[in-house]
Amino acid sequence: MSFEKFLPYLAVMAVVTYLIRAVPFALFSKQIKSRFAKSFLYYVPYAVLAVMTVPEIFFSPDMIIAGVAALAVAVLLAYKERGLLTVAMCCSAAVFVTELIAKHI
Amino acid sequence: MKGRFLSGMRDGIPIALGYLSVSFTFGIKAVNDGLFWWEALLISMTNLTSAGQLAGISVIAAGGSLVEIAMTQIIINMRYALMSLSLTQKLDKHFTKGKRWLAGFGITDEIFAVASGRLCDVTVSYMAGLITTPFVGWSLGTALGALAGNVLPPSVQSALSVAIYGMFVAIFVPPMKKHKSIFFVVMLGIALSCCFKWLPLLGRVSSGFAIIICTVIAAAVGAVVFPVDDAESEGAA
Numbered sequence: 001m002s003f004e005k006f007l008p009y010l011a012v013m014a015v016v017t018y019l020i021r022a023v024p025f026a027l028f029s030k031q032i033k034s035r036f037a038k039s040f041l042y043y044v045p046y047a048v049l050a051v052m053t054v055p056e057i058f059f060s061p062d063m064i065i066a067g068v069a070a071l072a073v074a075v076l077l078a079y080k081e082r083g084l085l086t087v088a089m090c091c092s093a094a095v096f097v098t099e100l101i102a103k104h105i
Numbered sequence: 106m107k108g109r110f111l112s113g114m115r116d117g118i119p120i121a122l123g124y125l126s127v128s129f130t131f132g133i134k135a136v137n138d139g140l141f142w143w144e145a146l147l148i149s150m151t152n153l154t155s156a157g158q159l160a161g162i163s164v165i166a167a168g169g170s171l172v173e174i175a176m177t178q179i180i181i182n183m184r185y186a187l188m189s190l191s192l193t194q195k196l197d198k199h200f201t202k203g204k205r206w207l208a209g210f211g212i213t214d215e216i217f218a219v220a221s222g223r224l225c226d227v228t229v230s231y232m233a234g235l236i237t238t239p240f241v242g243w244s245l246g247t248a249l250g251a252l253a254g255n256v257l258p259p260s261v262q263s264a265l266s267v268a269i270y271g272m273f274v275a276i277f278v279p280p281m282k283k284h285k286s287i288f289f290v291v292m293l294g295i296a297l298s299c300c301f302k303w304l305p306l307l308g309r310v311s312s313g314f315a316i317i318i319c320t321v322i323a324a325a326v327g328a329v330v331f332p333v334d335d336a337e338s339e340g341a342a
Binding site: 001006008009012013014016017018020022023024026028035036039040041042044045046048049050051052053054056057061063066070071073074075077081082083085086087088089090095096099100 | 119140144151153154156158164165171175179181184187189190192193202214259269270271272273276277291293294295297298299303315316319328329332
């Protein structure tokens with residue numbers, strides 16, 4: 001992509017992301033009072049990660065069946081509370097093995 | 106002073122290793138979405154966030170508007186505001202305002218988790234070290250993925266493309282076991298996200314806005330049905 005088209009996107013992403021983190025960090029010293037706001041913010045990380053993962057994980061590899069395998073392996077290992085790196089790598093391995101098998105059937 | 110910086114860097118090593126593999130797949134995706142390798146690297150060096158960057162390049166690839174990309178970043182990265190707020194309670198008294206403006210750049214899920222898990226107050230040097238190693242890992246992985254990713258055979262690229270999602274699953278599944286409220290929010294989010302993928306009219310909404318809409322609905326319904334008490338929300342990571 002040409003730099004002139006890319007630069008505005010980069011600037012907006014970087015500035016917005018920076019301000020979200022730095023403004024509360026630098027300026028805030030008291031707690032949020034609204035129970036709804038607190039609860040909403042508490043659920044956002046889980047909601048956003050789940051929304052981004054499913055169904056996209058099915059379409060990310062070459063074969064949908066491999067994406068299904070990846071999710072199954074990831075959920076199983078995450079349920080057993082394995083670390084981020086372990087889950088991510090096993091998830092990839094699941095795709096590799098599934099596609100290898102599927103191509104040879 | 107120097108010792109604290111080094112101990113921060115050391116605590117950042119496992120984070121950096123995790124980031125290396127995930128940002129490698131980000132680099133591959135960015136190049137496949139039509140960016141140059143150095144554009145992918147610039148995004149990683151200025152944003153330092155997985156989910157936001159991933160959503161960002163999908164908006165860029167789709168030729169979305171600047172408002173859409175700003176909204177996407179706000180919604181996806183809003184959790185950092187909560188983490189920043191929470192971390193201010195643990196800062197050493199020498200953490201002046203100027204230094205907070207600098208360190209604020211480096212608050213990610215994992216860095217927050219390690220810093221807030223410290224038994225003592227978080228010092229400036231420690232925080233600087235804790236941000237440095239993951240930053241290097243994240244940038245290096247992005248550059249490698251963007252430059253060398255396409256040298257890898259398609260089967261390996263396909264396999265690596267799910268690593269980032271694997272990391273997400275590893276973050277949201279464990280708390281689902283303990284809190285039925287989080288289980289509910291996650292399942293609702295997934296159901297909505299599937300609707301936006303497959304239902305005829307909703308399927309036309311761009312992916313950036315779909316992420317925002319699904320997240321806001323799921324988190325808001327969760328907040329109404331299961332309002333959290335103070336002790337719980339402080340443990341959010």
